[in-house]
Amino acid sequence: MRTYRTKVAEPVDLPDREQRKAYLEQADYNVFNLDSDAVFIDLLTDSGTGAMSSEQWGALLRGDEAYAGSRGFDALKEAVSQIMGFGNVVPVHQGRGGEHLLYGALLEPGDIVLNNTHFDTTRAHIAAQGATAIDCPVVPLEQLSADRPFKGDFAVETARAHIDRVGVSRIGCIILTITNNSAAGQPVSLENIDAVADLAAEVDVPFVIDACRFAENAYFNAPDGAGELKDIARSQFDRADAIVMSGKKDGLANIGGFVAVRDDELFEEIRQRCILYEGFPSYGGLAGRDLEAMAVGLTEAVDPAYLAHRVTQVSELVERLDDLGVPVIRPAGGHAAFVDAGMIYSHLSAATFPGQALVCALYREGGIRAVELGSLAFPGTDRPELVRLALPRRMYHREHIDHVVQTFDRVLEVAEDEVGFEITDAPGQPELRHFSARLQPRD
Numbered sequence: 001m002r003t004y005r006t007k008v009a010e011p012v013d014l015p016d017r018e019q020r021k022a023y024l025e026q027a028d029y030n031v032f033n034l035d036s037d038a039v040f041i042d043l044l045t046d047s048g049t050g051a052m053s054s055e056q057w058g059a060l061l062r063g064d065e066a067y068a069g070s071r072g073f074d075a076l077k078e079a080v081s082q083i084m085g086f087g088n089v090v091p092v093h094q095g096r097g098g099e100h101l102l103y104g105a106l107l108e109p110g111d112i113v114l115n116n117t118h119f120d121t122t123r124a125h126i127a128a129q130g131a132t133a134i135d136c137p138v139v140p141l142e143q144l145s146a147d148r149p150f151k152g153d154f155a156v157e158t159a160r161a162h163i164d165r166v167g168v169s170r171i172g173c174i175i176l177t178i179t180n181n182s183a184a185g186q187p188v189s190l191e192n193i194d195a196v197a198d199l200a201a202e203v204d205v206p207f208v209i210d211a212c213r214f215a216e217n218a219y220f221n222a223p224d225g226a227g228e229l230k231d232i233a234r235s236q237f238d239r240a241d242a243i244v245m246s247g248k249k250d251g252l253a254n255i256g257g258f259v260a261v262r263d264d265e266l267f268e269e270i271r272q273r274c275i276l277y278e279g280f281p282s283y284g285g286l287a288g289r290d291l292e293a294m295a296v297g298l299t300e301a302v303d304p305a306y307l308a309h310r311v312t313q314v315s316e317l318v319e320r321l322d323d324l325g326v327p328v329i330r331p332a333g334g335h336a337a338f339v340d341a342g343m344i345y346s347h348l349s350a351a352t353f354p355g356q357a358l359v360c361a362l363y364r365e366g367g368i369r370a371v372e373l374g375s376l377a378f379p380g381t382d383r384p385e386l387v388r389l390a391l392p393r394r395m396y397h398r399e400h401i402d403h404v405v406q407t408f409d410r411v412l413e414v415a416e417d418e419v420g421f422e423i424t425d426a427p428g429q430p431e432l433r434h435f436s437a438r439l440q441p442r443d
């Protein structure tokens, strides 16, 4: 059994309810506008928000800040080679930097890209190349509560139908996202990884793995500790042509990422793009110390005790919410609980943002920050009104989970009083409106 003891204490105080109501109003009912000091438990994202280990903090001091050929780059290369089996590595400042380098090199305007489910930055980078992203999830989002294992899988037959329709020559690459963040963090099976590799080989296009949560995915493929986790983690990449990685997730780092490829020509092209967009390819927009921290983090991420603690904490949260009667997607994925706010607020229509009503209620009743992934974040779709509570890695303990559950209890009690929200201003692109929209409660 694994636990973590606190070495650096950071006090966090819960503002009282009246203060929280005032903060919400000042934030225009958009929790992205809250100061983090006003947040008691921050479940906005698991990306870059976790606690680094003492080994990682130690590694930061080893960091070598040379512009070229730093020790940290060697450490990262060694870790990626050991853990993922790739030798050609280009560091980047975070995952989307890697997407920019890789998809800019791989795609042409008019290409089609197939993925189990594209994460939003992935979709945006594909669109930025003039290509089109098509999701091929094995379970549609509205059926994610279905009783079936590996609900993050890629639907090979759906992909095949798209390929038949558009023609093989238009397929730019096939991506597999493990775990499938946009499908409630549900895992992808090893068999499915193999089947997608077969498809990519048949179509003769690069097979890319979005590896942000590769370690959590490996854990789901090792039932009851069967098999050596490190071997399972590595075997996921055996047939991949490229990896794009945000080190802010299973790199257990606060910043960083990388691209790794097999093909030497593609590697050179990505290195050149790195010089242009990120920095010299031995630091890729990072400080040397960040490379060291990410190298250590990758190794820690495949430690079975770490993973058991991580995945169990997420599933405990999900099961306790379920016991309370909260409509939550089960079984738990790897990094977050996903709650269907549309079911809690059945009296609110999609146009009045039930997900945002839940996000604001969680902050008002308990100082908890979550994120809306329903009608506000995805306008014009008929997605369920999901709210995600993402657990940062190694950050929170059972008392925090207790507080989340108690807060939900109160939120359910007052559910009928919620009136929903209307947008007063939504600057920027419609797809990004949830980051900066201003809202107010309906009359």
Ligand SMILES: Cc1ncc(COP(=O)(O)O)c(C=O)c1O
Residues within 6 Å of the ligand: 047, 094, 095, 096, 097, 119, 121, 122, 177, 181, 210, 212, 246, 247, 248, 257
């Ligand atoms: C599946 C997936 N791909 C790519 C990214 C982008 O990574 P980053 O936030 O480091 O740019 C994320 C971030 O959440 C993600 O979850």
